[in-house]
Amino acid sequence: MSAPQGSQGTVSIDIPDTPHAIDRSGLRPVGVPREVVVARSVAEVQETVRRAAETGTPVVTRGAGSGLAGGAVAGEGVIVLDLSGLDRILVIDPVDGTAHVEAGVITADLDRAAAAHGLFYAPDPGSVGISTIGGNIATNAGGLRGAKYGVTRDAVLSLDVVLADGSLVRLGRPTIKGVTGYDLAGLVVGSEGTLGIVVAATVRLLPVPAQVATASASFGTLEDAATAVAAIAVSGARPAVLEILDGATLEAIDAATGSALRSLGEALLIAQTDGFGAEQEIAVVAGALAATATTVEWTTDAAEAERLLSARREALPAIERIGRPLIEDIAVPRSRLAEAIRRIRRIADEHGVPIFVFGHAGDGNLHPIIVAETDADGEIPEIAHRAADDIFALALELGGTVTAEHGVGRLKQKWARRELGEVSVALHERIKAVLDPQGILNPGSAF
Template sequence: MTEILTDRSGLLPSGPPSEVVVARDVDHVRETLRRAHRDRIPVVTRGAGSGLAGGAVADAGAIVLDVSALDRILSIDPVDGVAHVEPGVITADLDRAARARGLFYAPDPGSVELSTIGGNIATNAGGLRGAKYGVTRDAVLALDVVLADGSLVRVGRPTIKGVTGYDIASLIVGSEGTLGVVVGATLRLLPAPPETATAAAFFPSLDRAAEAVAAIAVSGARPAVLEIVDAATLAAIDEAEGTRLRERGEAFLLAQTDGFGAERELAVVREAIAPLAADLEWTSDPERAEGLIAARRRALPAIERRGRVLIEDIAVPRSRLADAVRGIQRIAAETGTEIFVFGHAGDGNLHPNILTGGAPGDPISPAAEEAAERIFALALSLGGTLTAEHGIGRLKRSWVAREVGDEVHALQRRIKDLLDPHGILNPGAAL
């Protein structure tokens, strides 16, 4: 039961839910919401529970609505380049099914092997390929949504173009289950790239790696993947995997280009970063490339072996990435905390991971809380955001108005009140 009461953030609920509903079909979801709406019972929807911001943690007395069993890929159309899926489909399973048809699903979160499409939609998840292909919102064409009163609506359309009326589908994406429950999605698929080319570079400092990201940005190349990893994270990976990455530099940058000109484009990337790198290797062999990418994917599990981490999720303009890196290093030194930094450098998205030293459910140490608060302030001071892809959940609510402003915050609340007049949908999250 414990695993269905929390998510990967480790935040524990204030008490047990009133019930757990495992939805077996759309009518089951509708019936649950009609009853909750009538009786004013809070409802927290969840899928795989891979969220990192406490967005799927129900307070005492709420209904936990588990939609992970709605896990069918209903259709894949290679001509239109769309997939129709239920919310419980695992992200990697959709990508594998699409590739069997010569297509692929672009959003690629770090939790790709366990996160669900519904959860990705709830948080507008991004991932490693976000630098070129964007985030989940860029892949969503239409949604089937059960509203708070149990009514079922379809928003969006199955065509790539369409501007009739307000874009309600985009509003639902990233709303963290506070405006409705997604029970179906029409998603955009793209032709699978015929070629990829991958480079791994090590740098004498994290600051130098951030400068390399800026150099790539003005080179004319547009890598599909551009990831950054700091020295502390490299050491954690070495400890967990028996590798020797840390010996090669203070920072690691992974770049992957794709398409018919992948090797030519990677040559532009290499030329841009070579003057800054201490060590540089590249390959067009997919198997070898996967080995290079694996180092980045192992980052979070390796850090979590050292204890509970507060996983943050800021983004800044790429031009301020070096300033963000320097600021995080200064915050770590001044608060006496261990902060591990990796992220999607191609779109300015950094994940500072603060080691709290406790177990899941333990209070976060004052030093870790201070470090997190200062990181948020740093992101906003650089023109950035509190969260790029993990969502606000319950852990960052106090900062929302500071980013969006009081007037916009009030507007968001009015939208919430219109679609959920009794406030039953994931109360305490997002806003």
């Protein structure tokens, strides 16, 4: 198999379990990709897409493969386009508060580079240490700081995009403000590689907060924790971080670390404020927590803050010690948080599978983690997928969404279509047809 002219990145695929064909979702592809192109330049991306367009060959774009919805899974006859080699931070401008970066830059690397200028990159998905900016843009990734700073789309100013015919276009603008034309950059963010291939982006950077304060509170019931979330929402405080962990998750953390979090209550909330008034703001948050909490503590000391945050950081590793997790993400209105968690527990009981729930209470984003023994082929059993279906149905029933930050990929198409409705799906399909008339860009993903 020959490489594109001028490219050293194409490799032949001759084994079905190539890591380039899968992501972290656990979804296994049918068949073997036709080839993998590890692009080292935008020109190589363009040439690869032109070749694909000439032959009508599907292209699946990937970064670090850290996705959890099957968006980078590639099967029979597909060209896998790996952008991890486009990993340069091209410009950081402290005056404009922007960075221009290639798609393969690791999110944490951008944040570290920005810190040298007294700035930070606000989106912080749980995969921040391994995921790429391009992948974050593809799924419109969120993270712990989403309650205050929003998601990836809120940080994107402009995108360099290779279209389905191989042409290169810049969408958006490098300025903080600008309303000329349709917001095509915003349309591409979250489109999971189905409308174009993002090769670079200009993103916003913000000043590193002058102060950070952290609070942790335990609650006797989920309802008490949900009441505290509502109280914070109307208090005037705006935490950068507001996380919730349920009792099952706390038990898993206790088993893994020797802590005793579950003995303090049925739920744990962790909040963090930042900025010049962080200490005054955390006092307001602590007052809202204290009304229903069994214990409350807060600090402005960095080392103590790490101790309080450790429970959230330990949650997924502790659950992974128990078994292979099926990591889901839904969002519901904050007013329905307690009901959502309570009914997820009911779903766990009905199907006889453990489900652990933690998430971003500040924006209603929950991560129900289903743990079930894999079958002889290493696949997650059907009963776990049935439990996931019930969770998605619950999210829609409560006025929420079936994915808040992981994306639709190939795993949630049925539910995405149910959430969107026939008219909206038809509109999605017409937009896709305009930008990708042959349907070669990540077919079978997103909706």
